[in-house]
Amino acid sequence: LAGCDSGFGQATARHLDAMGFRVFASVLDPQGPGAQELRRSCSPKLTLLQMDLTKPEDIQRVLQHIQAHTNSTGLWGLVNNAGFNDTIADAELSPLGKFRACMEVNFFGSLELTKGLLPLLRSAGGRIVTVSSPAGDLPFPCLAAYGASKAALSLLMDTFRSELQPWGVKVSLILPGYYKTG
Template sequence: MERWPWSSGGAWLLVAARALLQLLRADLRLGRPLLAALALLAVLDWLCQRLLPPLAALAVLTAAGWIALSRLARPPRLPVATRAVLITGCDSGFGKETAKQLDTMGFTVLATVLDLDSPGALELRACCSPRLKLLQMDLTKPADISRVLEFTKTHTSSSGLWGLVNNAGYNAVVADVELSPVDTFRSCMEVNFFGALELTKGLLPLLRQSRGRIVTVGSPAGDMPYQCLGAYGTSKAAVVLLMDTFSCELLPWGIKVSVVQPGCFKTESVLNVGRWEMSKQLLLANLPRDLLQAYGKDYIEHLHRQFVHSLRQALPDLSPVVDAITDALLAAQPQRRYYPGRGVSLMYFIHYYLPEGLRRRFLQLFFISPCLPRALQPDQPGPTPGHSPGEAQ
């Protein structure tokens, strides 16, 4: 039976008018979520035209479109005004791009770098406004942290410090935990945990005064057992738990705490294949003889190749992470967790809801495929896998 076309046309006209208004106000972004919502509305339109009277079809389609656009709309944001933000790790990657975007928006940006003459520091100095201040800081050196704290207190006395972005991160080795020197765990913890802890505690009086924001860049490796990222993942897990504790403790002070858990993006550290090769050679040169015999050089070479191959899937556009950090700083009600990056939400769904065997296979499929150490290979002498030396045969 033929239906009246005006119900469909009227609903689409109302939805299109609101979408256009949101786009003009920058409350809505063209992208896959919007296209998916429009596709679902088209399916709903088709069903309504066949199952409902014209007035009911108009009401249902309009309501569905209104709800979809409301869900897709960006949450209300606070004005930038004269807000000051300190960002760590601005030599490259997320830190550098976030500093550039916040400076463009009108923030007073205090950007810390390891080297004031690094390419990233020179780029920031060349392309950003005079509001941006470059500060040298090594998070493993208390004297550097103290100097940055004093500078921040002095230079934000009038505007106040609105936000801290703990972005600086460090990973020293890609290897099984047994193969990784304990010093690599300490190195990762010094930067990713203790450095962030000392800096955050030092800035809390300023952040309490402004009722500001703390944003920390974590990693899915801190939530999931990524093979060969034990040192890095452990330090990220520690800092995320620390931020969750801060989130509870600082709530009465009005400070909001967010953690950004990005997928794999093509930052400078990811693209530096020579650095990972040097790390592998250093590991092989210093590995105890018994461990090298048990695991074998081929095993370590395989893990390194798989790791480097997985980096080829990294996303070149860093804007999802930069946008997440910006939203955490300015949204009236920021999220406690952000998951920018292709497939990250699916990864977390699999991790939390599927059986352990499927979780493990998923990580192996998209990260490092399994490989037996030399001592466990069938043609090698030694205990049979699954049996301890003293176990009855």
């Protein structure tokens, strides 16, 4: 479960833990308030893993940990929830680096994590749930960088849905309305 420092990710981690699932919950800051809240409120079946989706070495470390702890059973599910946006400005005024930063987290990080976990998901007939955004479906003024990254993510997950169907891996996309999550 990627992106558990706050919001949807933290709530999902707590809910899945309460249901008795073994949860691998990634956080950006393992000493931050979100991680502390998960340690306080969840069972020992929840494992916190530090992961920055812009750092391939973090993703690889998390993949190795999950593989080491699920190899015989496979992986029941992946929740791509981590997201990033720090720019609210017209596309023309948004620096190119802001577009790249959104793509790194919202698209490339989720792509790398998903691809790395596919063998475990296939072996268990698992599922991928990805949190995208209506901003990836419709043009929202001043959200060009974020919207473009979420549009790419949504299209990628639609492609995975088609490609993974023969292996019994289900792919779902969630486009929540506006919620303050971070």
